[in-house]
Amino acid sequence: MSTTDGSDDSLAPPEITTDQVLRLDDERFTTDDVAVVTGAASGIGRATAIALAVNGLTVVGLDVDEAGLEETVETTESLDVDGRMVAAPTDLTDGEAVESAIDAAAAEGTIRYLANIAGMQHIASIPDFPMETYDQLMDIMLRAPFLLSKHVMPHIRATDDGVGAIANMSSVHGRYATRDKATYITAKHGLNGLTRAIAAEGAGTLRGFSISVGYVLTPLMANQIADTAEERGITEDEVIENVMLGQARTKELMMPIEVANLFVFGFSSHARHLNGGDLLFDGGYTTTYE
Known part of the structure; x- marks a missing residue:
């Protein structure tokens, strides 16, 4: 079973390039x-x-x-x-x-x-x-x-x-x-x-x-934002800022x-x-x- 496909293109990671990959012998x-x-x-x-x-x-x-x-x-x-x-x-x-x-x-x-x-x-x-x-x-x-x-x-x-x-x-x-x-x-x-x-x-x-x-910027996570906003009665921006990143010290999604x-x-x-x-x-x- 795959992860759920996301529909919000603004919440998508950049394309993968080889220079982003950890290479080990x-x-x-x-x-x-x-x-x-x-x-x-x-x-x-x-x-x-x-x-x-x-x-x-x-x-x-x-x-x-x-x-x-x-x-x-x-x-x-x-x-x-x-x-x-x-x-x-x-x-x-x-x-x-x-x-x-x-x-x-x-x-x-x-x-x-x-x-x-x-x-x-x-x-x-x-x-x-x-x-x-x-x-x-x-x-x-x-x-x-x-x-x-x-x-x-x-x-x-x-x-x-x-x-x-x-x-x-x-x-x-x-x-x-x-x-x-x-x-x-x-x-x-x-x-x-x-x-x-x-x-x-x-x-x-x-x-x-x-x-x-x-929280990692994946299609699965993107779909969670709207669901969490509806379940908690808050905005999608509040989900990202307060629920997903609020407790973290590093304020960036992985x-x-x-x-x-x-x-x-x-x-x-x-x-x-x-x-x-x-x-x-x-x-x-x-x-x-x-």
């Missing part, structure tokens, strides 16, 4: 090594797929949005990349489709990395939250990462050195709670637990880590490529001691207050 960043990236049709998933391809990996992008995936492939091919990008249209709520996607990824090379990024959002209070939406969100954001990890871990263990990593896109909402996002918060807290479980079973070489950021660079670092050998931990890049959102 790593002996396992080769086209023979595969990184599976979910949500690769847009937002953070797209940026991460591109950044990993720039660093020389073969990237297999999973998303239900086939057109968006093709745009990611086209963007990757238009840039100076040492790796390559392969589209694998997949409904993450379909268990057989997920297993087939990992089989297809294994046919592209040696699977070493998995980035669980795909997500969705729904703004509503707990009493008003529709349970069918709860089930869909949990399927995409918690069940699918668990299932993907289940299928990917044997591939990493079967490599010549057992080295690889599974990264989960968490959030400041995996550390604390705000109003009207109960299911999203529940899923992100669950992802943090999954991250630690992967690390516990990874024998030191198969690492699990998470990435937690504040760009998807900035988050993607954290995945690049986390997958690299430079981060070999990052295991079971969380990369918190939130501008002071969760650790400071006035």
